[in-house]
Amino acid sequence: MTVSDTTTGYSAIVESALAALDLDDKAALLAGQDLWSLRALPKIGLRSLVMSDGPVGVRGGGWSADDPSLTLPSPTALAATWDPELARRAGQVLAAEAHRKGVHMLLAPTINLHRSPVGGRHFEAYSEDPLLTAAIGAGYVTGVQECGVAATIKHFVANDAETQRFTVNNEVSERALRELYLAPFEEIIATARPWALMSAYNGVNGVTMTENGALQVDLLRREWGYDGVVVSDWLAARDTVGAVVGGTDIAMPGPYTVFGAALALAVREGRVAEATVDDAVRRVLLLAARLGLLDGAEPAVAGAARPTPPDGIETARELAARSMVLLRNENRVLPLSDRVGSIALIGSAARDARVLGGGSATVFPARVVSPLDGLRAALPEGVVTYTVGADPNQGLELAGGGFDLRAILRDAEGWVLAEQPLTVARVRWTDNALPGGADYDAVASVEIVGTFTPRESGPHEFGLGGLGAFRLAVADRELFDGVHELPEHADPFEALTGPPTPHGSVMLTAGEPVPVSLLNTTPQGAIGPIRGISFTLAMREPRLDDDTLIEEAVAAAAVADIAVVVVATTTAQESEGFDRADLRLPGRQDELVTRVAAVNPRTVVVVNSGSPVEMPWRDEVSAILLSWFPGQEGGAALADVLLGRTEPGGRLPTTWPVRLADAPVREVTPEDGVLRYDEGIFIGYRAWQRHDIAPAYPFGHGLGYTDWHYESIETSDRTVRIRLRNTGSRPGREVVQIYLAPSEPDDRRPRNWLADFTVAAAEPGETTELTLTLPDRAFRIWDETSGAWQFVPGRYRVHAGRSNTDLRISAVTDIV
Template sequence: MAEKDEARRARRENGDEAREAAVEAALGRLGLDAKARLLAGQDMWSLPALPEIGLRSLVMSDGPIGVRGVRWTADDPSVALPSPTALAASWDPELARRAGVLLAQEARRKGVHVLLAPTVNLHRSPLGGRHFEAYSEDPYLTGEIGAGYVTGVQSGGVGTTVKHFVANDAETDRFTVDNLVSERALRELYLAPFEAIVERARPWGVMTAYNSVNGTTMTEHRHLVEEVLRGEWGFDGFNVSDWTAARDTVGALEGGLDVAMPGPGTVYGEALARAVRDGRVTEAAVDAAVRRVLRLAARVGVLDGAEPVVGEPPAAVDGEALAREIARRSFVLVRNERGALPLKPGTVALIGAAARDARILGGGSATVFPARIVSPLDGLTAALPEGALEYAVGADPATELAVAERGFTFRAICRDAAGNILGTASAPGGLIQWMGTDLPDGVTHATLHTVELTGTFTPRESGPHTFGVRGMGAFTLTVDGTTHYDDVQRPHADSPFEALFAAPVPRARAELTAGRTVEVSLTHVVHHPEGLPLRAVAFALAHCGPPRDPDELIAEAVAAARRADTAVVMVATTDRVESEGFDRTDLALPGRQDDLVRAVAAANPNTVVIVNSGSPVELPWREEVAAVLLTWFPGQEGGAALADVLTGAHEPGGRLPTTWGSLADAPVTRVVPVDGALPYTEDLFIGHAAWEKAGRTPAYPFGHGLGYTDWAYESLEVDGTTARVRLRNTGTRPGREVVQLYLAPQEPGTGRPARRLAGFAAAEAGPGESVEVSVELPRRAFESWDETAKDWVIVKGSYEIAAGRSITDRRLTAPINV
């Protein structure tokens, strides 16, 4: 094995040398204008081709759960994997690597060279609205999962951009907030996952964030980019801005930013060439940025004369099968009284709107369009005997307008100012989102005047249906032959992304009959606000079904629960609760879902609750139900995976990657800046460290999770920095256990948290079998950042190493001295 590793290393190093030679040759043939143009996006997703040096256009795409490609359309579907919180809940870097391999396969299929993922910001506060897109509250776990993901993607010859560098841990005022973080907290928490991934996975890219850190915007942060990322860590990839984040030509270049996206209206391009000619920046600095972009191009195979890092891609991966496996291995069983799960033979009442209309992913740039979605209702219907399942809505959390999807079919018609049709396109539900040159065939921004989103709607329920509009400019809304709105909708906030993330405005109310198809049309006069870096067409038709009496719905669910042997209640968040673009204001489940759970549990003591959310929510009824299973945003195969786990075909494999508790008890909650600044006053104490310091008991601690068998921890031995744990499966089924190691300094006054996660490993065994796992404790677990020395120092002394099932369920301990 060592000889093979050495051979691979030699081939890589020889390939690197050849690619560097090709890069230098290409760079030497470029003039200033071409170099400056290369550093500015040519459109929303790509960099320009430079045929004179054999450089083809380099294409980027959003992730992280799938590869959307360059068009926001369902015509080219994508595999939709479970959310990053779900992937981290597997505590399995190898599974993350396999996910990355699949995403590389998807990227190559769609002509994408760079995936804009993974997100490795931390769950600093449970109110962070985008936490579903990040892995964990813990920097070590985040680094391990992130390194696996990056390794997998790049093994397929596709680049990654680890993001958002750095301290982009909330959404409120994300474009302007100045996050004030101590150097020690930066090093030990927020930079730590990036450092681990750079060291272990050699990512080909990093994306710098919108926010500032300690007074300097990240796209101009020379200290963190040039001195730390590139200087100390040896990162040799390219640095791309978050979209529209670059603000100043000179500041960005001197701060180490290589590519300003999107284009063509960026601070680079012509502005950069002019800055060189004016003497405000040097051409040598431009060359350094271009060199890194050409290096990326060489690695992914779009630069003539350079062999790509990966010639033949890995063997094909079955996307549906892997999505299903990740989902079931991510589900966290946090409560299981009286063996409620797996389900016993008998009848099941499945309750909850999310069981029928599955929420599989979070909102914002993580959105992709899968070819199919298996809802929990679909999955359980297929898995259970005929007649065993009854369904009831119970409570619908989606009481607000949302982008029109179910029951709707749409196409977009583009016209010029004279009303002539320029082109048509399909539309993924009621959403139009065309960025830059991403327009239907035959359509240009110069000729486009109106877009009509037209189609049909077949309602599932009779009664008053509400329709709304998201976007800015003039709109005409017609439902079933009646024009309900014909006016101009104006912005409510000073944000370039309001048309993408703002709440829709109700504009029509129509009485419709279940099953009777009606025509629906929303026409938009295209509006291009001043100051945007590129032209975009973005608006949406929204819909909300007729309201039903919540008490009546709950009563129907209770009646179904009484008739069944087991009641399975699915509760969920909505895209108005968890999404890119805003933070949460509380952790409560929306609507009457808490009331629903309590009513069903009172009617049937064998009640199982499935929680469909990307990040923590409060579960005030958790002691009143038999079982609680967390499924995160489970991806397109979530319903099939849920059936696997509920029926016992597979055990739930997940462990909590972040602490679950009430907002009132959460130690760190502040996400709203004051006067533009957000001080991280908690310093090193976030997540489980903060809960332990505060002496508060969460609902479910970091690392917690149950399977369908039991484990006895028999011995812990430490030899140097290697820990070996022996454990036995004492249950009646085969199982998998995640052995977690926590390191605690014994001497006071270190200023560190009481303990930190220092390692983990998975053990698998059959009933009665014992198994041993070995974990090498990393040097960094014994180190602390010294702000005076500006360096890492080993904290010498006595430590306790504990092996267990969670941060609070520590089974065995042993001393260790350094």
């Protein structure tokens, strides 16, 4: 269901509350109280509203592994299910997590597009196609909000890359904006009615988005009728008058923003009309009313009316399995038999799973099921052997296993202000949320201290991440005593998201604990108005010679019935704050796959990444399975899929190139501060259709464990009827994709475009019939001359198939 519009019912309550506020109250309400919340105003019965990052979990008010979060698969994985109903269930699970953590507003989903495969937050967005993005996003928003939590669609708009993201001006044609980048926002607002929207850092056509009245006022509110709040991305609001006049309602984070006292002053000086402030306050109060945070207002979804959320762990496992995309399956090597004699499991990521992308999307699961864990739990003892094969981690990683650590906060005299146990070697606290309620201004040093028990003997490399003056010592040996500073022109959030710096190695013996200390003597820091303490202890275990590791893996694969190689990207390739330099797998993983495939003809490769990677060995292996960033239950889901207990249900939500050089759209680096979207509407498969080079795997591609025969298609105006039959020996699911093509070539439009899709299920030999109604939007283009949508009647060919290039049957329909 879509939560019904309750604006009218709240009008009198909101107006009464607004009338009781003076200018200072109103201006303060539009500025964040701190990093994650808005202030309470007891005199009108308004309680504090708490926000939290998503989209794969609900982090809550902190940023610490001490407050774990259920961790679902990445947004690319969710989109790969092509299942809006499953996205809705994911939203319900996350809403339950939000209630558990006292969060009212989830800062998700991200519905920007995969314009280029090198986009750094590619894993955090759904697809290259606006229709698929809108369908999955609407399902997610509906699931969150029908459980009484506000969803926030972001980042409005054209926030499709990370390079110079705070300052870049993206030049985008009106048609490309309307047909591609704005389209998912428009559809989700129309169908799921989100209560919040986040304004992006970047500018569009010369105006920064937090001040872009043409898009945030004229289009978003007046044309589309959006009645929710617009919250700035963190630190995106830079000008008081520009932001409030340009349609921004909330400037985050607080308390030092361009709103608050600065906004009250602007009103008193006549630079901003108080009526403009009142409109913003009305929207904030409406949000509070919908959430049940304003006296006299019943929440839009009362507790008794909320659906019972599905089990979180079961949903995480199902979603991961349903999202996995089987790209290749020669000689039906998959699924494996439960009675398989031996499996050589190979790859660093098979043991130390990467379950989510880096940056503000990071949450901390209470547990992680790795591929090694999942397969060993599913099979008899001794079936699965494990070797590293090749280490993709070229740098240090957050110190975790084997460490017993705590953080100690001290004042200038050395007195202990507070202590806190650490589950991972990172501290990340805001100024008003220190352990033990410690006074931020009194903290003179913070030390991560404890012991480390190695699991391997040899040289262990240590380092740190963060800014300030540090002393690092391991096994009573000082490795560093100096200052870390942010490089000039770096992303302001690099201190939080950037890779750690190595500072030396120590010879350690397996099983023998050693003392560890990382002391920060200038712990207080700020990013703009955000004050806090954040730094990290990092480590790298002894690294054997890659030649030795690969030889061990090859030897194991040569004597096994099946070789399963897990290859992966790292946080150095996929994270917030930077775009990708290439699509290659790090380290010698490509060589590893080639060597293993040469000795075992039944080699299965599992690709653990959030976005496309080059696979030069793709024709040398028997099977390729994409696991994306699969969330905390990924290893269990992988075992389900490999052993055939669950069919891999995923289809590609974006095109995968053979190599980066082949991709039609690669440029994400601005020139003189400007990034020109010169390709217009031709991104993703729309661009590949006009390209002389074929991709490795097209949009929509994915195999299952059974076969389907598309028997017939009939059309009548916008109605499409399809009959297909499961001709295989197993039950299965098929994502039926509908593409439209004009009967006569039309250079204004792609060769064909996704118009609708649905999921069919059938038992072996069973026939199923589907009826779809093509939406009006599928026949519209934006006419830049008239500045309006143009309906294009005529004869269209309606294709049904398994991908953008595997179109099985078609029929003609006349649209008038």
